Amino acid sequence: MSKPRWSLVATVALTATLLTGTQAAAQADDPILDPIPEDPVTSGLGLTVEEVAQFPKSETTPEATDPRIIRHARINHLGELPDGSGRKYVPDLNGNLYFLGGEGNGDEPEVYLDVKAQFPDFFSGKGMGQGFGFVTFDPEFESNGVFYTVHTEAGAALEKETTYPEQPGTQFHGIVTQWTADDPAADEFSGSSREMLRFGFAQQIHGIQQIDFNSTAAPGDEDYGLLYVAVGDGGLGVSSTEPQELNTPHGKILRIDPDGTDGPNGQYGVPDVNPFVGQDGALGEIFAYGMRDPHRFSWDPQSPHRMYLGHIGQRAIESIYEVQEGDNLGWSEREGTFRFKRDDGCYLYALPEDDDQYDYVYPVAQYDHNPPPDWDCGDVGRAVSGGFVYRGEIPELQGKYLFADLVDGRVFFTESGEMQRGQDPATISTLMIYDEDGNRVSMPELAGDDRVDLRFGRDADGELYLLSKANGKLWKVTGAKNFADCTTTGTSVNGATGKGSWAPVTPEKWRFPGREVVLAEAGDERPGPRRPYEYAVLSKGKEYGSVRLDVKVRLDTPVEETNRDVVLVFGHRSDTEFYYAHLSTDNSIYAHNGIFKVDNGDRERLDDQWNETLSRGAAPAITDAEWHDVRVTHCASTGEIAVYVDGEPEPVMTAVDSTFTSGRVGFGSFDNVGRLKDLHVTGTRS
Template sequence: MSVMSKPRWSLLATVALVATLLSGTQAAAQADAPIMDPIPEDPVTSGLGLTVEEVAQFPDSEPTPAPTDPRLMRHARINHLGELPDGSGRQYVPDLNGNLYFLADGGDPYVYLDVKAQFPDFFSGKGMGQGFGFVAFDPRFEHNGTFYTVHTEAGAALQKPTTYPAQPRTQYHGIVTEWIADDPGADVFSGTHREVLRFGFAQQIHGIQQIDFNPTASRHDEDYGLLYVAVGDGGLGVSSTEPQDLSTPHGKILRIDPDGTGSGNGRYGVPASNPFVGKEGALGEIWAYGMRDPHRFSWDPKSPHRMYLGHIGQHAIEAVYEVREGDNLGWSEREGTFRYERGDGCWLYPLPEDDDKYDYVYPVAQYDHNPPPDWDCGDVGRAISGGFVYRGEIPELRGKYLFADLVDGRVFYTESSQMKRGQDPATIHTLMIYDEHGNRVTTPELAGDDRVDLRFGRDAEGEVYLLAKANGKIWKVTGTQRFAGCRTAGTGVGDAMDAGSWAPVTPEKWRFPGREVILAEAGESRPGPRRPFEYAVLTEGGEYGSVRVDAEVRLDTPVAETNRDVVIVFGYRSDTEFYYAHLSTDNSIYPHNGIFKVNNADRERIDDQWNATVSRGAAPAITDADWHDVRVTHCAATGEIAVYVDGARHPLMTAVDTTFGSGRVGFGSFDNIGRLRNLEVSGTRA
């Protein structure tokens, strides 16, 4: 992701920013005003976790030449896992630094082919995708021993002719090579190879990404045995229209027949059914176009020929597209569902009113980068890693499209049934990760690095794997686990609304009319740690270990005030030792709308949803004067805490903390007024 010119601020732009943030919609922004927060809604916390088990550790490898970019200094630059289409159960993993590895029967990885050694001008020391990028095995590999690789070359190789005219000021070549093994069943490659395609790229980014065969195509489908080649824009799309130019391969997905000979170089065929065959000035190899960095694509096994593409954006949008033949994804006129201005390069703009006439295809899911307020138009470390629609044996995952942010390692899903072209993008959910012992972990913890460099793999049974370049490990997804799913049945309290059941900090501020607990007067700051000013502890029922609190709450402070709040207290040990869930209209400052811990010090925010970079937490819990259902679950053994509002399927807030394994529950606020009713508490005795 290249660094473009710095943002240009003006009074007009500032006014437009305020208008956009107030409306929260693209429609409210003027056509010539930039949109500072294209997607205000963050991915939804799902409360569902993937259980993973480590299955392989790859040896350390080094780029050629030695890199200066720390992002290339990885343990092993493994970037995909697949299974050979021969029924042997062997799996393959390419390493950008040069080796093609095989895995068999749960054993250690071994080198099947040293790709780097075959090409004297092999190059992997600059650019995120340089080196041995991908491998695709012919569906008939068992019989013909044929597979294809992508690698990059520099130096003397730049004097070689390219299949198509190279981009100006070419810095490297991307090559597709065909290999034929003498013995398809052998554990080490022996055979021949030939060059199929050679492209020239102007920058060491956005080259040939994935190549693959459609695994859902049967032997009698016209798509069977045709090779798809995803080609990036070489970094030039930010300032040119080349991705829209049908006379070049850059910024396109190509489809070729590697068994044919009808191409310009005579080394492959051009399928007659390709959408631009016979169109004047267009390459017949093009299957779809208008792309910046078409990183990973896959087909849904249940919907043959339905391809999903994870497309890496410029400075704002990471997107999933359902791609069909002839599609134009819009780059560099569009980024996601927004207008891209090449004269700006930093900000996105609303779509024009006459957008329909352009016939661009828009994402079926997308998320944005959320840069910090002082952003200088540089790379903030966001890039999508496309994945798969899961059709394996884990019931909770079936029908979900699993993907990730390859940099920070967040793992996402969308429901494939909601990813529909021409409709609003599907909701994106975040998935938690659990190790084989049931402990919640993060992918940076698994990888041992904040930059995970996460990729996906899939075997012949449809089971999914996670790969990290940071430490060269692979984990298999073995199941799912529900967050805060502990048992809370046991001792309970129901609807304890009388004054004798509560111990308020300041009794005269409270009312107990019979069916409600009312905080009638705002609390005031007290000496000691910063914590809720006023609350009442439920004395009935004693202390709980794992506990679930269900209640209805209402904010009585006028809606016009933005800092309205009530809190649900749990794990209460003393006035300076407890947890609380803060339910607020405001989610833009640290003390509001989150899960907090008071441990003989100022309250500490512990929820997963808080993003300090943009100063934003979970969506506002309560924005009106109505009653709202609230559920808080605290699992003593694991420290998992989940907060649900209005019966939502997914938790609004989550946290993990084991400081207080037991305590009482309560209700209160900082300096607002509100009330509680229909209280039910159930849990295990402390």
């Protein structure tokens, strides 16, 4: 749940419980139609990425019919071998384990092991995570050559015995395999393997996801060498309590000892340090429980044993949890910080007043799906992909937990210091993306598809990578860039509130009482394209190229009236050629509270914040009758435009457009009244 400055949600901490203002206003049995009204905050920070590799096209087994899994290459992770060689590894769900990089090797992916070829019942043709799902390398791989994989099987494999009783109506098996390479330094696998565990799942979703070792554990730590296994609910959690039941592995994160033998099949051990060891009716392997689809987890290198999990939700909430041993994340009694009712399945409900008795653990960050108004309870295409707390060499990213929505490709961050258990969920901010030439792009543009299928990876230096199944490409995060961070010095105007410094559309509607510029009478609609009815252009000084406009503005129209607005004009070339920032109380219609262009036609909305499906834009910029500091920056060379309000570090609105590369600035409204003072304009000469 994001908590921007305009948040309408007041969270109240109970014992390990968060009850939002939205919930508090709802009756216990009333569905909550919009669980998190606030969208993630627009960040003025962006990642610069450089393409590193293109992976070969791969095919499913058997041939798929679902377009969501017919991808160029189903690559879903990147890591670095723990042997100092610099080699990176990338699994493809369709079967191949690739190596790339390292001394003497280029960045061209090479097949290290064809996992599919090793198993006659290998299956990847249905289900989003089916096939060769994940791989991790033993911390001592350099000396022992050991690594582990997850894959799925169907067909004749379903006759095999599973480690624990399988789910009713099992359709596939998920298997964890241990491999031992004869030569750990080789770039092609030769060696042996053994099956460690096998689970049966009722549906072709939510199987075994990530397996991994605690990267912050050192030799001698009790966690060192223990393997974490994230096991989904097999799709049954929506209708059963299985994720809450401690006698089954489904809907859990397990922790096992690969070198032990006291597991039920004798192929692994159960660590004595696990929280449920010795408890009647509970599996000793369980580290934490109450999960639907525990997708990706990682540890913060500077906070040993602080583990973050990206948890994919059902119909409403995508969550990040800090997971500790023994935790119950609540599924399927809870989804995010809300109550889930299995007899509904579409909508969420307020938490009960006695929620603290259940000891559920709630997310440290979350966002919702924002379905369209005519939603029919179907999948709207939202799924979180957990990421990493950044501890690499890029200063602007230090301490930020970066993650993504794997479907639409939005990249987010939260401040790791704000992600605190039992506290308000941290603010989620959206990162921009820049290509290696400094052009702002989107992940769908880089992936060549609206369905990005985005994943994160991290190398041994803590640097991050982005992977897309859509086109099978890998990008490295090479730096950070501030949006609209151009030079706006060269010429300036200060004050300039005298009548002679302004050119109004209708002079008799304006007053110039000394230190203020006042639009005293509402404007009238004029012939020609739809544009602000009344405004005045600052005529003092020359035209600007790149420009920064700092000013205090106030809306004089009474707050009781709807659709109140003032506008700040920039890039003004003529009465039918200019940009303007519309600062309004209303963000629910196309024409309000955004960045617009008038180019010899009706005004056109440009800002990134407008959501056409929801008919919702940036949070209302001005809702009262007080003075507000507003800053508008327009970069002529890149077309980047940013609008800031009241000194906040993040922009309220952003846009990119290169139609007008120079012009004048101004102030006005459509049909309201208002005023400005403390004018300061700096810019480059046009």
